[in-house]
Amino acid sequence: MTPEDRIVAYLEGGPPEGGARDDRLDLLREILAEPATWAEPPATLQLDGTSTPLDERPPDRMRRGVLTGVAAALLLTIALALMGGSGELPVEEAVVAMAGTELAPDANGTATLRETPSGWYIRLDVSGLPPASEGSYYEGWVWDRGEGVSIGTFHLRGGTDPVALWSGVDVAEYPTIWVTLEDEDGDASASDRVMMMGELAEGP
Amino acid sequence: MDRETLDRFRQGDETAVKAVYQRYAGPVFSVAFSLLGDPDMAADVTQQTFIKAWRAASTYDPDRSLGPWIYAIARRTAIDAHRRRSFRDLPLTSDPATVGEGLETAWEIFEVRLALEQLPEDEREVIRLSHLVGLTHGEIATVLDIPVGTVKSRSHRAHRRLRGLLKHLEEA
Numbered sequence: 001m002t003p004e005d006r007i008v009a010y011l012e013g014g015p016p017e018g019g020a021r022d023d024r025l026d027l028l029r030e031i032l033a034e035p036a037t038w039a040e041p042p043a044t045l046q047l048d049g050t051s052t053p054l055d056e057r058p059p060d061r062m063r064r065g066v067l068t069g070v071a072a073a074l075l076l077t078i079a080l081a082l083m084g085g086s087g088e089l090p091v092e093e094a095v096v097a098m099a100g101t102e103l104a105p106d107a108n109g110t111a112t113l114r115e116t117p118s119g120w121y122i123r124l125d126v127s128g129l130p131p132a133s134e135g136s137y138y139e140g141w142v143w144d145r146g147e148g149v150s151i152g153t154f155h156l157r158g159g160t161d162p163v164a165l166w167s168g169v170d171v172a173e174y175p176t177i178w179v180t181l182e183d184e185d186g187d188a189s190a191s192d193r194v195m196m197m198g199e200l201a202e203g204p
Numbered sequence: 205m206d207r208e209t210l211d212r213f214r215q216g217d218e219t220a221v222k223a224v225y226q227r228y229a230g231p232v233f234s235v236a237f238s239l240l241g242d243p244d245m246a247a248d249v250t251q252q253t254f255i256k257a258w259r260a261a262s263t264y265d266p267d268r269s270l271g272p273w274i275y276a277i278a279r280r281t282a283i284d285a286h287r288r289r290s291f292r293d294l295p296l297t298s299d300p301a302t303v304g305e306g307l308e309t310a311w312e313i314f315e316v317r318l319a320l321e322q323l324p325e326d327e328r329e330v331i332r333l334s335h336l337v338g339l340t341h342g343e344i345a346t347v348l349d350i351p352v353g354t355v356k357s358r359s360h361r362a363h364r365r366l367r368g369l370l371k372h373l374e375e376a
Contacts, residue, residue, distance in 0.1 A: 004367075012334075012363040027309065028370060031316045032335035034238065038320075041233030042247050045225040045254050145244060 096177060098198040103181070104129055107196050111177050113167075120167040122151055122177075129195060131157040132181065139182050140165045141190060142174035148190060149174060153182070175200035210266040221258045224270065229254070231271075231317040232278040235310045239282045240289075249285050253278040275314045283307075312373055319369035327362030330355060 001009070010016070010025045031037055094114075100107030109126035124140065132138050132155040140151040140163075152165035167174070179196040205227060212220035232253050236246035256277050257264075264273055320328055333339045333347060341359065345352040 008360070008364045008367050011367055012359060024373065027312060028316065028373070029335065031309065031313055032331065033338075034313070035336065036234050036237035036246075037313060037317055038332055038336050039233060039237050039243060039246070041229040041250050045222055045229070045251065 096198040098196045100196050101194050104195040120171045122165040124163040135184050137182055139180050141178040142167050143176045144174040214261050214264050216261050225254050228274045230321055231314040234317040235278050235314050236282045238313050249282050253281045330359045331362050
C-alpha cells in the first residue's frame with residue numbers, strides 16, 4: 001500500500017488497528033461527521049429587499065410572545081435607518097423597508113420608528129396590501145428569535161392611510177417587524193400567515 | 205470561478221454576486237452554523253456575509269483567490285453575531301468576547317464543505333452516509349439500493365478525490 005493509499009484509507013475508515021493516529025486526518029474525519037458541514041444554506045440571496053420566497057415548510061403555529069419558524073432567516077434586510085457605524089438605533093428615528101411575502105407579493109412599504117416617552121411609535125406606510133376581509137384583520141409584531149410582541153392591529157378597509165402602531169418594548173431588542181393576517185376568533189396568538197416583513201440592520 | 209465573473213463581481217454586478225453566492229453559500233453557512241450552533245443565526249450570518257461582500261466588492265483583488273476573502277468576511281460576521289448574542293443572553297460573569305471552540309477549525313470546515321460540493325453527487329452521498337450518518341458499506345448499499353461492491357468502489361473513489369482536494373490542508 002502506498003503512502004497515498006494509506007492516507008485515503010485512513011480518511012475513509014479511520015486509523016489502522018494498532019497504527020499511529022494522524023491529527024490532521026482525524027480532524028478532517030470529525031468535520032465530515034459534523035451536521036454543520038452538511039447543513040443547507042438559505043436557497044436564495046436577495047439584494048434588493050423585494051419579496052423573497054420563504055422556507056418551503058409551513059411555519060409552526062405561533063403564540064403571542066413566542067414565535068417559531070425559520071422564515072425570517074431568509075429575509076434580506078435593506079435598512080434605510082439613520083444608523084451610525086456602531087449599529088445602534090438613534091433615539092430620534094429609524095426607517096425600515098417592509099417587503100411582502102409570498103402571501104402578499106405585491107405588498108411593500110416602510111415602517112418609521114420613533115422613540116417617545118410612551119414607547120416606540122411605529123408608523124406603517126404600505127401599498128399593495130389588500131384590505132383585510134370582514135372577520136379578519138392585520139396585526140403588527142416586533143420579534144427576535146423566538147420572542148414576539150404585538151404592536152397593534154389594523155384592517156385597511158377604508159383606504160391606505162398610514163397606520164399608527166406602538167411598541168412597549170425596545171425595538172433594538174426585537175429588530176424584526178412582522179405583519180400577520182388574523183381571524184377574529186379570540187385567539188391572541190399570532191397566526192402563521194405572515195404577509196410582510198422588515199428588519200433593522202447593522203451597517204457592514 | 206472564471207476571471208470574467210470575478211471582474212463582474214468586483215464591479216458589483218448582481219448576477220455575478222449571486223454566482224458567488226451559489227458557490228460559497230454552503231461553506232459560509234457551515235462555518236457560521238459550526239461557530240454559532242443555531243441554524244437561524246447561521247442563515248442570518250450567511251446573508252449578511254454576502255451583502256457585505258457585495259458592498260465591499262470593489263476592494264477585492266481578482267488576482268487573489270476569492271475563497272479566503274469570502275471566508276474572512278464570514279468569520280468576522282459570525283464572531284460579531286456571537287458577541288451580540290453573548291451580551292444579550294449570557295450572565296454578566298461570562299466573557300462576551302469569547303467565540304466558540306470551533307473558531308480554530310473554521311477554515312478547515314470552509315475548505316471541506318467547498319471540496320464536498322465539488323464531488324459528483326453520488327460520491328458525495330456515499331461520504332455523507334458514511335461519516336455523518338455512520339452507516340457501514342452494507343447499510344449504504346441497502347439505503348441506496350446498489351450492490352455493496354459499488355458502494356466500496358464509489359467510497360474509495362470519493363475519498364481519494366476528496367483527499368486530492370484537501371491535500372493542501374494536511375500539508376499546512
